Amino acid sequence: MTSFVSHLGPEIAAFLTFKRALGYPYVRAEFTLRDFDRFVAGHHRGRRAFRLDDAILAWLASKRDRKPVTVTVELGVVRQFCSYRRRQDPTAFVPGRIWAPQSTKSQFLPHVFTDEQFRELLRRAKSLTPPPFRGIVFHTLLLVLYCTGLRFGEALHLRMRDVDTDGRLFFITESKGRSRWVPFERSLARELERYVAARRRQAAAGPNERFFIRPDGRDLTVPAASDTIREQLRAAGMKPSAGRVGPRPYDIRHTFAVHRLTRWYRAGVDINGRLPWLSAYMGHNDLLGTESYLTATPELLAIAGRRFERHLSRRRRSR
Numbered sequence: 129m130t131s132f133v134s135h136l137g138p139e140i141a142a143f144l145t146f147k148r149a150l151g152y153p154y155v156r157a158e159f160t161l162r163d164f165d166r167f168v169a170g171h172h173r174g175r176r177a178f179r180l181d182d183a184i185l186a187w188l189a190s191k192r193d194r195k196p197v198t199v200t201v202e203l204g205v206v207r208q209f210c211s212y213r214r215r216q217d218p219t220a221f222v223p224g225r226i227w228a229p230q231s232t233k234s235q236f237l238p239h240v241f242t243d244e245q246f247r248e249l250l251r252r253a254k255s256l257t258p259p260p261f262r263g264i265v266f267h268t269l270l271l272v273l274y275c276t277g278l279r280f281g282e283a284l285h286l287r288m289r290d291v292d293t294d295g296r297l298f299f300i301t302e303s304k305g306r307s308r309w310v311p312f313e314r315s316l317a318r319e320l321e322r323y324v325a326a327r328r329r330q331a332a333a334g335p336n337e338r339f340f341i342r343p344d345g346r347d348l349t350v351p352a353a354s355d356t357i358r359e360q361l362r363a364a365g366m367k368p369s370a371g372r373v374g375p376r377p378y379d380i381r382h383t384f385a386v387h388r389l390t391r392w393y394r395a396g397v398d399i400n401g402r403l404p405w406l407s408a409y410m411g412h413n414d415l416l417g418t419e420s421y422l423t424a425t426p427e428l429l430a431i432a433g434r435r436f437e438r439h440l441s442r443r444r445r446s447r
Contacts, residue, residue: 132162134169135178143212160205180210180221188227200228238382238421239375245366246274246383252360261330261343266356268323269340269348270380275316277384277410280350280377289335293317293324300411308411353377385410385421 132140140161147154167187172178184206191199203223210222241249253266272283282300290299296317298310327333331345340348357377361367367374385406392402407418 132165134165134172136168137165139213140165140209143209146212147208157205157208160202161209163202164206181223184223184227196228203228239379240386241375241379241383245364246270246380248364249357249360249366252364253357256356256360259343261326264323264326265340265342265348266353266360268319269353270357271316271319272312273380274384276310276312277381277388278310279381279411280354282411284338284340284348284350284353286339287335288333288337288339291320291324291339293320306411306413308408310409381410382421385418389422 131137144154144158144161147157164187167190168183171183171186184203187206188199188203191202207223207225210220213220214222250267250270253270254263256263256266269283272278273280276298278298278300285301286298290301292299294317296312296314298312300308300310324333327339327341330343331337331341338347340353342348342352354377358367361375361377362369388406389399392399403415403418407415410418410421412418
């Protein structure tokens with residue numbers, strides 16, 4: 129573990145060791161604590177007395193351009209560290225939750241891929257090398273994400289036994305506190321069968337082996353897959369060459385939800401009656417969880433507007 133730079137460094141290192149001994153990966157939290165550690169080192173330089181409450185307030189004030197919900201999460205990590213310090217010193221300072229920005233609404237709008245954009249992404253994924261199996265993996269992964277709306281972690285934690293191409297079902301084990309079956313269409317089943325044949329030639333394919341793997345047979349992880357897809361988004365000109373702006377890999381899940389809603393609108397089905405289906409399919413506990421995925425695209429608004437116009441016309445004629 130790289131050393132920390134402030135006088136709080138030894139305590140931060142001990143805190144991370146403690147959390148990981150409990151089984152928490154704490155990867156993102158370590159990133160936050162290192163940022164806080166660097167800020168404390170600079171804040172304390174030249175000051176005779178150090179006050180942790182002043183340092184935390186100044187650290188929070190330095191994050192004016194960050195989303196309130198992000199700052200709230202980061203403060204939560206620092207609060208846990210402060211609570212850990214209180215185990216050794218009952219008088220140790222712990223900031224209250226009210227120190228976090230009180231607005232948790234984000235102005236962020238997810239990107240909904242057009243059919244053309246996603247076809248381009250598939251084309252680029254299929255040509256990934258070396259070796260050729262890498263292109264097969266990412267082409268299949270993208271199809272699974274787009275056709276089913278699975279979360280990245282759900283797709284990449286699938287094991288061979290969880291994929292039933294004959295019954296056209298995925299079994300998602302314990303995701304967000306629940307397990308579920310996710311059916312898929314015959315066209316995706318055919319793609320999965322082709323992938324399975326290639327995968328069996330690549331590495332061991334026992335029931336407990338991961339479904340999506342790297343060319344060397346190791347598990348394909350969420351960070352590795354996300355990084356590769358981000359690279360393809362940049363190569364396709366859909367995302368800037370640097371920074372966190374532009375389409376994200378997770379936006380494929382948003383795209384699935386919006387495209388499904390759009391198809392239902394086109395088919396003239398009862399949307400209110402179908403939304404609970406979509407919510408259950410995506411693994412949400414209620415409709416509120418699904419609501420954040422339903423971004424209104426121009427196409428969706430146009431279809432909904434035409435449908436409402438037809439409804440008004442029928443009402444006028446029936447008077």
